[in-house]
Amino acid sequence: MDLRHNKNFKAGAVITAIMVTIILVGMVWTPYDPNAMDGKAKMLSPSFRHLLGTDNFGRDIFSRVVEGAGATAVIAAATVAIGLTAGLIIGGLTGYYGGWLDEVVMRLNDALAAFPSILLALVLVALFGSGKYHIILALGLLFIPSFARVVRAEVARQKALDYVASARLMGAGDMRILFLHILPNIVPVLLPNVAIGFNNAVLAEASMSYLSVGVQPPDASLGRMLNEAQGYLLTAPWYALSAGAAIILLVLGFGLLSEGMGGVDHAS
DSSP: OOGGGOHHHHHHHHHHHHHHHHHHHHHHOOSSOTTOOOGGGTTOOOOSSSTTOBOTTSOBHHHHHHHHHHHHHHHHHHHHHHHHHHHHHHHHHHHHHOHHHHHHHHHHHHHHHTSOHHHHHHHHHHHHOSSHHHHHHHHHHHHHHHHHHHHHHHHHHHTTSHHHHHHHHTTOOHHHIIIIIIHHHTHHHHHHHHHHHHHHHHHHHHHHHHTTSSSOTTSOOHHHHHHHHGGGTTTOHHHHHHHHHHHHHHHHHHHHHHHHHHTSOTTO
């Protein structure tokens, strides 16, 4: 299936492009300082002056949503980068060589996968401390097993193909075959998993910030904004809806991208 004719992929690409554009613009400009408080402008409803209204401290919600979405996206991307990089190395080596190394690493993977990821993340944050960088480290470590498992399975399949045997006959060493021949060929299989991993990281970061162990104030965080907004659901519903919509759009965009790429015949 051609991605250009895949409706899920196109819809996901449009949503993701819009969100990425808003986040990138928000890194250099927002209508208001996201952390600026105004005691005279508390809980204002959406208007031309404040597109998404203001919060209980008089801060512009649109500016905070943009900053919070950027923080969530950066944390999610860094989390996936750590998990994917380590997963490529671990999964590549275990899938290529097999044997006792494969057994030991995969049993460790299975043990980690048996525990709820959020619970493990909370334990790691309790050890490392809260904050943006500690969240990235904790979630990044937890994402390694899932990527390693996918890479291992695909490398084990690829190493039995003819092109690997041909490279070996031409004198290529194991590391050259693995990193220059096999791993580039599994990229199409990894892309949907990267998109899914990004979605899971967004939800994990939002959940942990909601529990007040993620991004720390005064920096904006979508999860923390949901926590703060729950006391105003009846009087100021736009507060929670704004942060919730940002999370949904981030997840929806990459979810549709993953769905679209998953429906492509990679063998074609």
